[in-house]
Amino acid sequence: MLKPSPFAQTAAPKRSRTRSGDFVSTSHLVISGHVLAVSTSPNKGEKKVNQAAVEFKENWGIVGDGHAGDGHRQVSLLTLDSIEKMRAKGAKVNPGDFAENVTVEGIDLELVAVGERLAVGEGVILRVTQKGKECHKPCRIYYEAGMCVMPENGVFAVVEKGGIVRPGDVMKGVVCSNSDAVVGAISRSPAP
Numbered sequence: 001m002l003k004p005s006p007f008a009q010t011a012a013p014k015r016s017r018t019r020s021g022d023f024v025s026t027s028h029l030v031i032s033g034h035v036l037a038v039s040t041s042p043n044k045g046e047k048k049v050n051q052a053a054v055e056f057k058e059n060w061g062i063v064g065d066g067h068a069g070d071g072h073r074q075v076s077l078l079t080l081d082s083i084e085k086m087r088a089k090g091a092k093v094n095p096g097d098f099a100e101n102v103t104v105e106g107i108d109l110e111l112v113a114v115g116e117r118l119a120v121g122e123g124v125i126l127r128v129t130q131k132g133k134e135c136h137k138p139c140r141i142y143y144e145a146g147m148c149v150m151p152e153n154g155v156f157a158v159v160e161k162g163g164i165v166r167p168g169d170v171m172k173g174v175v176c177s178n179s180d181a182v183v184g185a186i187s188r189s190p191a192p
Helices: 080-088 140-145 180-188
Strands: 014-017 023-026 028-040 049-051 054-057 075-079 102-105 117-120 124-131 155-161 163-165 170-176
Touching: 028 054, 075 080, 080 102, 124 163
Parallel strands: 075 102
Antiparallel strands: 014 023, 028 049, 028 102, 028 170, 054 163, 075 155, 117 124, 117 170, 124 155
16 A cells, blocks of 8 residues: 655645634645755765765665764755855855755745655655754854855755655655745745
8 A cells, every 4th residue: 555645735725723722724835946966074064075966864864974863953955045145245155065965946945844844856755853053163164155054044854765866856845834934935926
């Protein structure tokens, strides 16, 4: 028997009960983009090197990467938009320079809440565990790039289902459209 997809509830709005007992309508928004780069490094806190492909291992992270392990930040993600903002400030930065494992384009990671899942490539499933991070002291990335965007824009996840991911692979997610981020993004969208 086939397992239901973690993204099976994407179509119809549903009603759920709030703590006060009121019913509210909830619906889901499908977001998608593509992987621009996959990057690894043997140590934490340093720039990562772009790879032709990486292996995501369930409950571990990316094979050969310094962030792999049984923690809640097995994989880090960053959008190209975040890198472009730093380039606009004069920083000479590229995918992997902020120690992110996966650089994506065309998907708004601000819309993804902790606990929601992202599907990448042919079957890899990531569950978002943290957005942003606290830097206790400036790391090598801060000194090399002049600033680190991961505290504000980084997204961290665990690997729920492993597989191979390559640049160009599609990334999809389903987010609850009642979240403040989604409502804000929808209201910022230009009229057709």
